[in-house]
Amino acid sequence: xxxxxxxxxxxPMGKRELAVLRGVNLNIEKGELVAIMGPSxxxxxxxxxxxxxxxxxxxxxxxxxxxxxSRLSSDELAQIRAQKIGFVxxxxxxxxxxxxxxxxxxxxxxxxxxxxKRALKALDKVGLSNRANHRPTELSGGEQQRVAIARALVKRxxxxxxxxxxxxxxxxxxxxxxxxxxxxxxxRGITLVMIxxxxxxxxxxxxxxxxxxxxxxxxxxx
Amino acid sequence: MKKWLLxxxxxxLETALISVATRKGVxxxxxxxxxxxxxxxxxxxxxSLTMLGIVIGVAAVISLMSxxxxxxxxxxSNIEQMGSDLITIRPxxxxxxxxxxxxxxxxxxxxxxTISEQVPYVSAxxxxxxxxxxxxxxxxxxxxxxxxxxPEYMQINNMKIASGASFSEQDYQRGAKVAVVGTNVAETLxxxxxxxxxxxxxxxxxxxxxxxxESKGTRFNSPDDAVYIPLAAMQQAVAQPRTxxxxxxxxxxSLTVSDQSQTQNVIDTITxxxxxxHKLTASADNDFNIMSxxxxxxxxxxxxxxxxxxxxxxAAISLLVGGIGVMNIMLVSVLERTREIGIRKALGARERDxxxxxxxxxxxxxxxxxxxxxVLGWVIAxxxxxxxxxxxxxxxxxxxxxxxxxICIGLFFGFYPAWNASRLNPIEALRAE
Numbered sequence: 060x061x062x063x064x065x066x067x068x069x070x071p072m073g074k075r076e077l078a079v080l081r082g083v084n085l086n087i088e089k090g091e092l093v094a095i096m097g098p099s100x101x102x103x104x105x106x107x108x109x110x111x112x113x114x115x116x117x118x119x120x121x122x123x124x125x126x127x128x129s130r131l132s133s134d135e136l137a138q139i140r141a142q143k144i145g146f147v148x149x150x151x152x153x154x155x156x157x158x159x160x161x162x163x164x165x166x167x168x169x170x171x172x173x174x175x176k177r178a179l180k181a182l183d184k185v186g187l188s189n190r191a192n193h194r195p196t197e198l199s200g201g202e203q204q205r206v207a208i209a210r211a212l213v214k215r216x217x218x219x220x221x222x223x224x225x226x227x228x229x230x231x232x233x234x235x236x237x238x239x240x241x242x243x244x245x246x247r248g249i250t251l252v253m254i255x256x257x258x259x260x261x262x263x264x265x266x267x268x269x270x271x272x273x274x275x276x277x278x279x280x281x
Numbered sequence: 282m283k284k285w286l287l288x289x290x291x292x293x294l295e296t297a298l299i300s301v302a303t304r305k306g307v308x309x310x311x312x313x314x315x316x317x318x319x320x321x322x323x324x325x326x327x328x329s330l331t332m333l334g335i336v337i338g339v340a341a342v343i344s345l346m347s348x349x350x351x352x353x354x355x356x357x358s359n360i361e362q363m364g365s366d367l368i369t370i371r372p373x374x375x376x377x378x379x380x381x382x383x384x385x386x387x388x389x390x391x392x393x394x395t396i397s398e399q400v401p402y403v404s405a406x407x408x409x410x411x412x413x414x415x416x417x418x419x420x421x422x423x424x425x426x427x428x429x430x431x432p433e434y435m436q437i438n439n440m441k442i443a444s445g446a447s448f449s450e451q452d453y454q455r456g457a458k459v460a461v462v463g464t465n466v467a468e469t470l471x472x473x474x475x476x477x478x479x480x481x482x483x484x485x486x487x488x489x490x491x492x493x494x495e496s497k498g499t500r501f502n503s504p505d506d507a508v509y510i511p512l513a514a515m516q517q518a519v520a521q522p523r524t525x526x527x528x529x530x531x532x533x534x535s536l537t538v539s540d541q542s543q544t545q546n547v548i549d550t551i552t553x554x555x556x557x558x559h560k561l562t563a564s565a566d567n568d569f570n571i572m573s574x575x576x577x578x579x580x581x582x583x584x585x586x587x588x589x590x591x592x593x594x595x596a597a598i599s600l601l602v603g604g605i606g607v608m609n610i611m612l613v614s615v616l617e618r619t620r621e622i623g624i625r626k627a628l629g630a631r632e633r634d635x636x637x638x639x640x641x642x643x644x645x646x647x648x649x650x651x652x653x654x655x656v657l658g659w660v661i662a663x664x665x666x667x668x669x670x671x672x673x674x675x676x677x678x679x680x681x682x683x684x685x686x687x688i689c690i691g692l693f694f695g696f697y698p699a700w701n702a703s704r705l706n707p708i709e710a711l712r713a714e
Binding site for chain 2: 113133141152165
């Protein structure tokens with residue numbers, strides 16, 4: 060499903076250049092549940108952004124579902140994000156002025172149109188159908204992240220990317236989130252790539268990829 | 282019958298609505314619209330302040346232009362009151378924006394007589410000679426335009442006597458020292474007293490007032506401010522000048538046409554007749570100016586139209602300022618919602634989706650502002666009119682112009698912020714606070 064070949068990402072920093080990724084090679088099969096670990100500054104988020112088509116590599120090739128996407132235009136990338144990729148962020152990134160339901164609907168908005176029934180179903184899936192009309196500020200952190208997961212899965216993408224989904228949560232809510240994500244993976248065969256600092260969480264995954272200084276240093280299968 | 286007609290019109294309308302309202306059609310428009318709507322209502326104070334700029338601009342355009350249009354309409358109706366079959370000849374070699382220039386003493390009573398005798402379709406001809414004279418009654422005195430007239434003048438110019446009498450045939454022939462005065466003159470000189478039969482000193486002669494004219498309302502060249510005496514009497518009040526050939530000079534010749542379709546024909550005939558009589562060479566300009574009421578009306582309304590546009594242009598400046606306000610707010614709004622833009626992009630929004638959202642929001646603000654502005658402008662115009670300050674006329678073209686300009690301003694000034702928003706890098710946008 061995901062094939063990265065010699066991916067490098069260099070950011071200009073004033074006169075110098077900062078190499079965040081230096082030659083990453085990675086294959087992720089359809090339906091895999093993968094954790095990415097590594098110290099801060101190792102390029103985890105940059106890698107996830109590249110996989111999520113939010114960013115483009117400086118060099119190297121990226122095949123997503125067999126299609127080379129590293130040189131597409133921003134609108135073509137937007138289409139891929141709309142159709143194939145669901146994001147779950149550490150900071151939830153819900154729109155504060157919209158209700159939970161409207162936030163979930165937003166997830167379908169650019170993928171072909173909203174459907175309140177489907178959005179409500181997705182909320183039900185994360186156990187929040189009774190909070191549909193609450194605003195994010197009226198929800199706890201764990202509930203907000205569940206809304207964000209509903210938003211990511213409502214368009215039924217084959218790939219969900221989560222950037223430290225439990226990073227801002229207490230351990231109990233974190234466990235809830237992880238169990239929702241893993242059960243989604245199990246039920247629907249969604250490919251799930253997740254960044255985490257928590258080795259306990261990583262061990263829920265099938266494979267752990269360790270990143271350091273912009274390179275894959277080791278992989279372990281759980 | 283009615284039912285059938287209703288059906289005939291409703292059915293195609295319904296089909297059209299249904300075809301628009303297919304799921305895809307509605308979605309295509311309702312979603313960006315509802316997004317923009319949410320953007321507007323979630324910032325109520327800011328949105329209404331932004332709108333206020335447009336409201337004031339549009340209201341200013343509507344009310345100022347309605348004043349211009351009102352003046353235009355009033356002038357035209359005044360001229361129509363004068364009679365549309367009227368032709369006026371004045372001395373002078375050229376006109377420029379309604380101002381006559383050149384030699385001003387070329388028309389004579391003899392010209393009027395020739396026209397009356399030789400030009401077909403002319404039903405009545407009158408000559409007049411005007412001069413500004415000091416009028417004195419007891420302690421009161423005023424300066425007014427005194428016009429010596431020939432018998433047909435009153436009829437041709439639609440003037441009616443309100444009280445007293447008009448001049449008799451004899452008065453005209455003998456040059457009797459009698460006067461008919463306008464209402465304003467009567468009021469100024471005689472106050473509440475009955476002016477009929479009173480004496481009045483006019484320049485070097487003394488005249489008896491025998492009649493007061495019907496008021497024609499305030500307008501330019503209103504007979505309300507004038508005094509009329511027989512032309513023969515005028516020749517005694519002031520030394521009426523003569524041309525080198527000995528013709529008695531008049532200041533206007535006015536005439537009516539018996540068949541209005543012949544108006545242009547009559548103008549042409551008179552022109553060539555007067556040119557011959559005045560011995561003008563083929564290359565010389567006319568030394569007189571001949572115009573039908575219709576022509577005067579169209580010239581004046583053209584001038585007033587320019588004035589209306591000028592007023593509108595001044596008001597449009599405030600509309601422009603309002604537009605800059607819209608741009609300002611939209612730029613702030615884009616900055617403030619950078620994170621939202623990032624989220625939307627991560628969810629798959631294309632550049633077009635983003636700029637459409639902000640552009641619709643800007644257009645919505647200015648459109649709503651435009652509508653409110655039209656209502657406000659209309660109310661102002663109505664109040665100005667009903668308080669009797671000025672005549673105002675709100676016409677459909679002004680309204681359409683103001684609303685479409687306000688929408689265009691929204692699109693124009695909304696475009697840059699919207700485009701800015703659509704170009705944001707999603708990762709950086711997501712990182713924004």
